[in-house]
Amino acid sequence: MDTLEKETLGKITRRLxxxxxxGYFIAILDRANVGVAALTMNxxxxxxxxxxxxxxxxxxxxxxxxxxxxxxALERFGARWWIARIMLTWGLISAxxxxxxxxxxxxxxxxxxxxxxxxxxxxxxFYLTLWFPAAxxxxxxxxxxxxxxxxxxxxxxxxxxxxxxDGAMGLHGWQWMYIVEGIPAIILAFFIPFLLPSGPAQAKxxxxxxxxxxxxxxxxERAEKAMVGQGSHGKQLLKALLSPQVLLFCLMYYGLTNLxxxxxxxxxxxxxxxxxxxxxxxxxxxxxxxxxxxxxxxLGRLADKPGRRxxxxxxxxxxxxxxxxxxxxxxxxxxxxxxxxxxxxxxFGAMPVFWGLPTAVLSGVVAAGGIALINSLxxxxxxxxxxxxxxxxxxxxxxxxxxxxxxxxxxxSMIVLTAITLTFGRASAASKRT
Numbered sequence: 001m002d003t004l005e006k007e008t009l010g011k012i013t014r015r016l017x018x019x020x021x022x023g024y025f026i027a028i029l030d031r032a033n034v035g036v037a038a039l040t041m042n043x044x045x046x047x048x049x050x051x052x053x054x055x056x057x058x059x060x061x062x063x064x065x066x067x068x069x070x071x072x073a074l075e076r077f078g079a080r081w082w083i084a085r086i087m088l089t090w091g092l093i094s095a096x097x098x099x100x101x102x103x104x105x106x107x108x109x110x111x112x113x114x115x116x117x118x119x120x121x122x123x124x125x126f127y128l129t130l131w132f133p134a135a136x137x138x139x140x141x142x143x144x145x146x147x148x149x150x151x152x153x154x155x156x157x158x159x160x161x162x163x164x165x166d167g168a169m170g171l172h173g174w175q176w177m178y179i180v181e182g183i184p185a186i187i188l189a190f191f192i193p194f195l196l197p198s199g200p201a202q203a204k205x206x207x208x209x210x211x212x213x214x215x216x217x218x219x220x221e222r223a224e225k226a227m228v229g230q231g232s233h234g235k236q237l238l239k240a241l242l243s244p245q246v247l248l249f250c251l252m253y254y255g256l257t258n259l260x261x262x263x264x265x266x267x268x269x270x271x272x273x274x275x276x277x278x279x280x281x282x283x284x285x286x287x288x289x290x291x292x293x294x295x296x297x298x299l300g301r302l303a304d305k306p307g308r309r310x311x312x313x314x315x316x317x318x319x320x321x322x323x324x325x326x327x328x329x330x331x332x333x334x335x336x337x338x339x340x341x342x343x344x345x346x347x348f349g350a351m352p353v354f355w356g357l358p359t360a361v362l363s364g365v366v367a368a369g370g371i372a373l374i375n376s377l378x379x380x381x382x383x384x385x386x387x388x389x390x391x392x393x394x395x396x397x398x399x400x401x402x403x404x405x406x407x408x409x410x411x412x413s414m415i416v417l418t419a420i421t422l423t424f425g426r427a428s429a430a431s432k433r434t
Contacts, residue, residue, distance in 0.1 A: 053390025070119025160282020
C-alpha cells in the first residue's frame with residue numbers, strides 16, 4: 001500500500017466509520033432492549049414467555065419483506081438521506097413502545113419497528129461501497145459489525161438502570177427505557193445528511209489528489225465488474241435464486257442467526273433464572289457480550305489468513321455447540337455463566353466469518369442477488385426461533401431445552417458447511433485464496 005492510498009483510506013475510515021458504527025449501535029440497542037424490558041414488562045402486560053418470543057420475532061417479518069424495497073428506495077433517494085429517514089422512523093417507533101398496553105399492541109409496534117429499520121444494514125453496506133475499494137471491504141465490514149457486541153455490552157446495563165425509574169411520573173421503568181433509548185436515533189437522524197457526504201466527489205475532508213485517486217480506483221473497479229457482469233441481468237438473478245450454492249448458504253446462515261438472535265433476546269431472562277436480580281442481570285449480561293466481541297475480532301483475524309476461512313467457520317460453530325451443550329447440562333449458575341461466555345465467542349464470532357464464504361464463491365450480479373437472498377432467508381430464523389424457545393421455556397420451566405435447541409441449530413450449520421465444501425469444491429479453493 002503506497003502512502004497516498006494509506007492516507008486516503010485512513011481519513012475515510014476515521015471520518016465515516018465512527019458515525020456508522022454509532023448508528024448501528026443505536027439500531028441494535030433499540031432492537032435488543034426488548035429483552036431487558038421483559039424483566040418487568042412481561043408481568044405488567046401479562047405476557048407468557050411464548051408470547052414474548054413471538055413479539056420479539058414478529059419484528060423480522062416486515063424487516064425481511066421490506067429490505068429489498070428499502071434498498072431500491074435508498075438507491076433512488078440517496079444513501080445518506082434514506083439512512084436518515086430510517087433512523088428517524090425507527091427512533092419514533094422505538095419510543096412508542098412505551099404506549100403498549102397488551103400483547104397484541106406489542107406485536108403491532110414490534111412489526112412497525114421492523115418495517116422502519118428495514119434496509120439500514122444493507123443501506124450502510126451500499127454506502128461503504130461508494131468509499132472503499134473491494135480489497136478493503138472485508139475488514140471494514142468487520143469493524144462496522146462490532147456495533148452489535150458494543151451495543152449489547154454497553155446497552156444492556158444502561159437499559160436495566162433505566163428500569164429502576166419505575167414509578168417516576170407514573171410510568172413503568174420499561175416505558176422510561178423505551179422513551180430514553182429512542183431519542184438518540186431521532187437526534188442523529190437530523191445530523192446524518194450533514195455528517196455523511198454523498199460520495200468521494202463531495203468529500204471536503206480529502207485533498208484533491210486523494211479524491212482523484214479514490215474516484216479513479218472505484219471507477220476502474222466498477223468498469224471491471226460491468227465487463228464481468230455482461231449479459232441478461234434477469235437470467236443472472238434467476239440463476240442466483242435457484243443456485244444450490246445460495247440455498248445451502250441460506251440454510252447455514254439460518255442456523256447462525258438462530259444463535260445470535262436468541263442470545264441477544266433472552267439473555268437477561270436467562271440470567272434472572274440463574275438467580276441474579278433485575279439490575280444484576282443487566283450488568284452480568286455484558287460479560288458474555290464482551291467475550292462475543294473478542295471472538296468476533298480474533299476469529300475474524302484468523303479467517304483472513306490464507307486457507308483458514310472454512311476451518312475458522314468450523315471452529316466458531318464448534319465452540320458454539322460445546323458452550324451451549326455445557327450451559328444446558330450443568331446447573332451451577334457460575335459455571336453456566338462461564339460456559340455461556342465460552343459459547344458467546346463462537347456465537348458472535350461466526351457471523352462476520354461466515355460472510356467470507358459466499359463472497360468467495362459468488363461473483364458479479366449473482367453475488368448481489370445471492371447475498372441479498374441469503375441475508376433475507378437467513379433472518380427468517382429470527383421470526384421463528386424466539387417463539388420456539390419461548391414455548392420450550394413455558395413447557396419445561398427453564399431455558400435448558402432452549403440451549404439444546406440452539407446447539408442443534410449450530411450443528412445443522414456445521415453439516416451444511418460440510419455439504420458446501422464437499423459439493424462445491426470451488427468454494428473451498430476460492431476461500432483459500434482470500
